[in-house]
Amino acid sequence: xxxxxxxxxxxxxxxxxxxxxxxxxxxxxxxxxxxxxxxxxxxxxxxxxxxxxxxxxxxxxxxxxxxxxxxxxxxxxxxxxxxxxxxxxxxxxxxxxxxxxxxxxxxxxxxxxxxxxxxxxxxxxxxxxxxxxxxxxxxxxxxxxxxxxxxxxxxxxxxxxxxxxxxxxxxxxxxxxxxxxxxxxxxxxxxxxxxxxxxxxxxxxxxxxxxxxxxxxxxxxxxxxxxxxxxxxxxxxxxxxxxxxxxxxxxxxxxxxxxxxxxxxxxxxxxxxxxxxxxxxxxxxxxxxxxxxxxxxxxxxxxxxxxxxxxxxxxxxxxxxxxxxxxxxxxxxxxxxxxxxxxxxxxxxxxxxxxxxxxxxxxxxxxxxxxxxxxxxxxxxxxxxxxxxxxxxxxxxxxxxxxxxxxxxxxxxxxxxxxxxxxxxxxxxxxxxxxxxxxxx
Amino acid sequence: xxxxxxxxxxxxxxxxxxxxxxxxxxxxxxxxxxxxxxxxxxxxxxxxxxxxxxxxxxxxxxxxxxxxxxxxxxxxxxxxxxxxxxxxxxxxxxxxxxxxxxxxxxxxxxxxxxxxxxxxxxxxxxxxxxxxxxxxxxxxxxxxxxxxxxxxxxxxxxxxxxxxxxxxxxxxxxxxxxxxxxxxxxxxxxxxxxxxxxxxxxxxxxxxxxxxxxxxxxxxxxxxxxxxxxxxxxxxxxxxxxxxxxxxxxxxxxxxxxxxxxxxxxxxxxxxxxxxxxxxxxxxxxxxxxxxxxxxxxxxxxxxxxxxxxxxxxxxxxxxxxxxxxxxxxxxxxxxxxxxxxxxxxxxxxxxxxxxxxxxxxxxxxxxxxxxxxxxxxxxxxxxxxxxxxxxxxxxxxxxxxxxxxxxxxxxxxxxxxxxxxxxxxxxxxxxxxxxxxxxx
Numbered sequence: 001x002x003x004x005x006x007x008x009x010x011x012x013x014x015x016x017x018x019x020x021x022x023x024x025x026x027x028x029x030x031x032x033x034x035x036x037x038x039x040x041x042x043x044x045x046x047x048x049x050x051x052x053x054x055x056x057x058x059x060x061x062x063x064x065x066x067x068x069x070x071x072x073x074x075x076x077x078x079x080x081x082x083x084x085x086x087x088x089x090x091x092x093x094x095x096x097x098x099x100x101x102x103x104x105x106x107x108x109x110x111x112x113x114x115x116x117x118x119x120x121x122x123x124x125x126x127x128x129x130x131x132x133x134x135x136x137x138x139x140x141x142x143x144x145x146x147x148x149x150x151x152x153x154x155x156x157x158x159x160x161x162x163x164x165x166x167x168x169x170x171x172x173x174x175x176x177x178x179x180x181x182x183x184x185x186x187x188x189x190x191x192x193x194x195x196x197x198x199x200x201x202x203x204x205x206x207x208x209x210x211x212x213x214x215x216x217x218x219x220x221x222x223x224x225x226x227x228x229x230x231x232x233x234x235x236x237x238x239x240x241x242x243x244x245x246x247x248x249x250x251x252x253x254x255x256x257x258x259x260x261x262x263x264x265x266x267x268x269x270x271x272x273x274x275x276x277x278x279x280x281x282x283x284x285x286x287x288x289x290x291x292x293x294x295x296x297x298x299x300x301x302x303x304x305x306x307x308x309x310x311x312x313x314x315x316x317x318x319x320x321x322x323x324x325x326x327x328x329x330x331x332x333x334x335x336x337x338x339x340x341x342x343x344x345x346x347x348x349x350x351x352x353x354x355x356x357x358x359x360x361x362x363x364x365x366x367x368x369x370x371x372x373x374x375x376x377x378x379x380x381x382x383x384x385x386x387x388x389x390x391x392x393x394x395x396x397x398x399x400x401x402x403x404x405x406x407x408x409x410x411x412x413x414x415x416x417x418x419x420x421x422x423x424x425x426x427x428x429x430x431x432x433x434x435x436x437x438x439x440x441x
Numbered sequence: 442x443x444x445x446x447x448x449x450x451x452x453x454x455x456x457x458x459x460x461x462x463x464x465x466x467x468x469x470x471x472x473x474x475x476x477x478x479x480x481x482x483x484x485x486x487x488x489x490x491x492x493x494x495x496x497x498x499x500x501x502x503x504x505x506x507x508x509x510x511x512x513x514x515x516x517x518x519x520x521x522x523x524x525x526x527x528x529x530x531x532x533x534x535x536x537x538x539x540x541x542x543x544x545x546x547x548x549x550x551x552x553x554x555x556x557x558x559x560x561x562x563x564x565x566x567x568x569x570x571x572x573x574x575x576x577x578x579x580x581x582x583x584x585x586x587x588x589x590x591x592x593x594x595x596x597x598x599x600x601x602x603x604x605x606x607x608x609x610x611x612x613x614x615x616x617x618x619x620x621x622x623x624x625x626x627x628x629x630x631x632x633x634x635x636x637x638x639x640x641x642x643x644x645x646x647x648x649x650x651x652x653x654x655x656x657x658x659x660x661x662x663x664x665x666x667x668x669x670x671x672x673x674x675x676x677x678x679x680x681x682x683x684x685x686x687x688x689x690x691x692x693x694x695x696x697x698x699x700x701x702x703x704x705x706x707x708x709x710x711x712x713x714x715x716x717x718x719x720x721x722x723x724x725x726x727x728x729x730x731x732x733x734x735x736x737x738x739x740x741x742x743x744x745x746x747x748x749x750x751x752x753x754x755x756x757x758x759x760x761x762x763x764x765x766x767x768x769x770x771x772x773x774x775x776x777x778x779x780x781x782x783x784x785x786x787x788x789x790x791x792x793x794x795x796x797x798x799x800x801x802x803x804x805x806x807x808x809x810x811x812x813x814x815x816x817x818x819x820x821x822x823x824x825x826x827x828x829x830x831x832x833x834x835x836x837x838x839x840x841x842x843x844x845x846x847x848x849x850x851x852x853x854x855x856x857x858x859x860x861x862x863x864x865x866x867x868x869x870x871x872x873x874x875x876x877x878x879x880x881x882x
Contacts, residue, residue, distance in 0.1 A: 029680045031648075031845060049647060050602075073843060074814075074844070074845035074846070105842075126835075128835075129835060130839075141646075152590075156590065162586040163872060164655070164872060166872075166875050167655050167657075168657070169880075170881045180609075180624075181623075185659075187880060202573070202872075204571070205574050207490045208490060214654065214655070375545075397570040397571055401545045401546075401570075402546075404515035404543050405515070439625055439628060439630055440611045441611075441835030
């Protein structure tokens with residue numbers, strides 16, 4: 001009556017094992033990506049987990065008709081592995097027989113098996129469940145998965161503990177109107193804009209924490225830089241001497257990501273022709289210096305003295321690239337008026353903050369800085385801003401009962417992926433984007 | 442003007458490095474956990490990232506007054522590392538001097554530095570930002586982080602690709618009333634109950650995918666088994682022969698988690714006196730067999746022929762434990778009427794499904810099974826249930842344009858952690874639980 005299971009074992013050969021199987025007859029499974037018929041023979045491209053495998057059909061040795069196969073059919077091929085110097089993998093498979101496991105009901109309405117998907121922006125995202133099947137499209141998200149692997153490797157090595165903070169919250173971390181409201185059993189609740197409060201609280205528990213999780217911003221403007229739900233990479237660490245420690249940590253973190261991508265995602269990087277940045281150092285300058293430099297070099301009048309507009313972020317990156325060759329720039333000491341209430345003001349000039357942004361190829365990808373750890377200072381700053389500290393009493397418990405000096409950062413995963421891969425619109429690096437017009441698929 | 446940062450380096454010694462520093466004077470930082478004053482000397486317990494470090498103050502060699510220190514103060518200690526056979530770490534630190542980096546504003550209203558926190562359930566969670574600082578409480582979440590590390594190691598080794606699916610969705614995967622509604626720029630949207638649709642879609646892209654992310658269930662009942670937001674470990678894989686492949690995979694996955702915990706979390710496991718299950722095999726039986734066996738052995742009348750009640754899950758686990766010694770049991774072939782529309786019915790008996798639950802120490806922690814991959818079969822099952830297939834057209838694109846046979850599972854991270862550590866209430870394994878009564882902290 002009670003059966004015992006043995007351990008799981010793969011029934012078929014993996015694509016990567018084929019080079020060790022030259023001359024052997026193997027079974028390999030996958031989804032047919034493309035069929036190119038020639039006279040008397042055909043190339044059948046099989047999509048496996050991460051690569052495309054060239055198989056060859058021939059009337060001579062294949063024991064079926066090529067017309068029995070079609071695009072998007074899930075199959076198990078039996079074939080002989082032969083070496084082929086012309087193919088990128090060095091091998092191909094001569095098809096002997098096949099087993100059809102699942103056939104599509106229809107042909108795709110969009111051509112998804114060319115090098116690029118040539119279609120409108122709307123069609124690309126309306127048909128996302130199938131446009132993602134394109135080999136280049138899916139490579140974007142392999143690299144994104146690789147970025148997360150690199151991040152977690154870095155966090156593990158540097159003794160950060162992963163946390164899972166709630167996404168339904170009782171108050172917004174950043175404040176403002178950009179917050180989704182929710183009926184929570186008759187109470188008003190919100191979707192989190194950031195795990196800020198929780199990661200600060202958890203510094204008192206684990207000293208160093210991280211979370212890679214969704215955050216939600218109800219921003220109404222429809223730009224190439226914004227989506228309403230994105231994946232935020234958040235870290236927070238105690239016992240820093242200043243916010244420069246966080247910047248130094250981020251350089252090390254980025255270097256680790258790039259090293260891991262080079263090691264394990266070389267195929268995808270080559271496919272997408274990714275221009276990988278060199279990173280051993282990142283230039284830094286203050287917000288005010290940056291503003292003045294952009295104004296001077298590009299003969300622009302400074303209108304907003306408190307923030308960049310997107311154009312200025314682009315121009316600053318161009319200047320830095322030209323001067324130093326670096327694709328990144330840290331901008332420090334943003335105005336206090338423009339930073340949230342938990343940001344620490346500079347001691348020398350309380351109108352600016354111990355904070356930074358990291359710009360990458362023309363776009364802000366990280367916001368970070370040192371936070372206020374002292375209870376009285378935090379209360380004072382909130383009261384100065386006219387905030388009701390009562391509403392934040394559970395967050396402020398962390399400060400009241402002792403928190404070390406600490407700081408952290410948030411990195412937008414989709415923005416980072418987009419800029420790394422050279423996309424102007426963050427949606428191309430988002431599996432299923434959410435914006436003011438799009439809630440589906 | 443443009444400064445270049447050097448790489449980040451730790452300023453102080455880590456707790457784990459101390460055993461290599463016997464006889465040396467070191468600087469070490471942390472938060473004071475507890476001070477035990479004796480006559481003429483004192484033990485000062487310093488909380489570091491994962492452990493408690495015993496330091497010794499003495500009027501003789503410490504160049505400060507013990508009254509200058511207090512609980513929850515963030516400090517850098519300078520001291521001499523000496524070997525101490527009585528302490529668990531084999532060393533202690535003789536304090537010479539200290540630097541206070543941050544002092545608490547008040548003493549904690551709950552005693553958090555004893556072996557256990559002795560307080561009411563409500564107080565435990567009302568003061569969560571500080572009760573989590575207790576060394577045993579925080580060990581729960583170190584182990585939870587370790588479970589995630591084990592999971593990701595397993596997924597990487599078995600070629601699963603991590604995905605990030607949206608949490609704001611246009612329709613519920615599981616259907617039913619247990620869904621949070623949201624105003625999305627004037628449209629009605631929902632919080633996801635499961636990444637089910639997206640992981641199935643992504644099988645057509647990567648063959649094997651996983652996600653560890655929040656899901657939301659608006660269940661109104663307040664039980665020890667339910668919270669309204671939890672972390673779901675989801676995997677989905679293509680080219681399975683049957684749902685037994687998923688069960689075999691889960692055994693391997695659990696074994697990998699336990700191996701990683703034993704290797705890297707021995708301290709936490711010992712502290713919490715965790716009874717680690719042996720897992721090489723897991724017994725399995727059908728839902729109907731299970732129902733009948735429970736009824737027979739415990740002389741209970743079967744009232745609900747379609748589902749277990751929580752008591753039955755407990756009894757079944759007791760029976761299996763007694764018969765086989767195993768803490769787990771797979772229950773298979775749940776009734777079709779009780780499983781979602783995407784579940785594959787058994788060929789031999791279409792009233793039951795190719796599905797399973799995994800019960801662990803009396804509680805269901807996993808639901809899984811084979812899904813329908815054929816478009817016409819999926820449409821037919823939905824129409825049989827009176828569903829409007831139009832509403833699901835973007836999900837059904839995956840089927841229409843070809844999906845391999847596939848299946849997967851969802852594992853509740855908090856439930857699994859709770860049962861592993863021996864907690865009856867899942868909230869104890871949830872950092873900041875959300876339930877019908879609790880939205881804060």
